[in-house]
Amino acid sequence: MDHFAGLDVSVKETSICIVDDAGKIVREVKVASEPEALLAVLKNLAYHFKRIGLEAGPLSQWLFSALAEAGLPVICVETRHMQAVLKAQINKTDRNDARGIAQMMRAGLYRPVHVKTIRSQKLRMLLTHRKLLQSKAIAIENDLRGTLRNFGLKVGMVGKVKFEARIRELVENLPDLAVLVEPMLIVRRVLREQIVILHRRLLAIVRDDEVCRRLMTTPGVGPVSLPKIQGSRGRVWADVRQVSIGRGRSERQNITLRR
Secondary structure, three states: OOEEEEEEEOOOEEEEEEEEOOOOEEEEEEEEOOHHHHHHHHOOOOOOEEEEEEEOOOOHHHHHHHHHHOOOOEEEEOHHHHHHHHOOOOOOOHHHHHHHHHHHHHHOOOOEOOOOOHHHHHHHHHHHHHHHHHHHHHHHHHHHHHHHHOOOOOOOOOOOOOHHHHHHHHOOOOHHHHHHHHHHHHHHHHHHHHHHHHHHHHHHHHHOOHHHHHHOOOOOOOOOOHHHHHOOOOOOOOOHHHHHHHOOOOHHHHHHHHO
């Protein structure tokens, strides 16, 4: 007899509902949202799972990877499609949601989504953190330019390397402003140092990857955009337009590329 399971995942606990191929509830339980706790229930030899469904969410990638590595037929379901099905329930609770997900698995009424690998998630995390630090450093520089302009101090056209020296030059004879500017310069300096560290890590990843080196032979493809393409490994691209859009190229630019 085949079994189907639905997992309603929250930050602390996960509601599990197991049904048989006739739709009868075999077991309902609530466990901690940890791979070990889920495997303790789902690896029971009394069950022969055909599909195990969980909704895409913050913990879904982590739990999906652990269940997949254990050899379970887990499926990550698209959030909006699942909400459209479950909103027909009268009482919306974690227990009822788990029941609904299990029945969706049994009936095949689901829309699976691609789950990125752990390596792809780490690459995305590196790019996100690098971009965040970069945006904060630029925000501090723009704020210093704007606030000093109120006192008639114009920073002008200056690069990242000489920016701090230019600010100190402007407030050299204004000690009251120098005291206010100094903390901002210290934070900016630390941000720029950490950006360099993350950027070097990014370059090292690209340098050691044969696929990345090959893709860099394409015009317009650099080391920063490559991990975005690498993060899409495992995804099936329908045509060259999706590859171009996936790496940030617009539709109009893509038409030129194809010509």
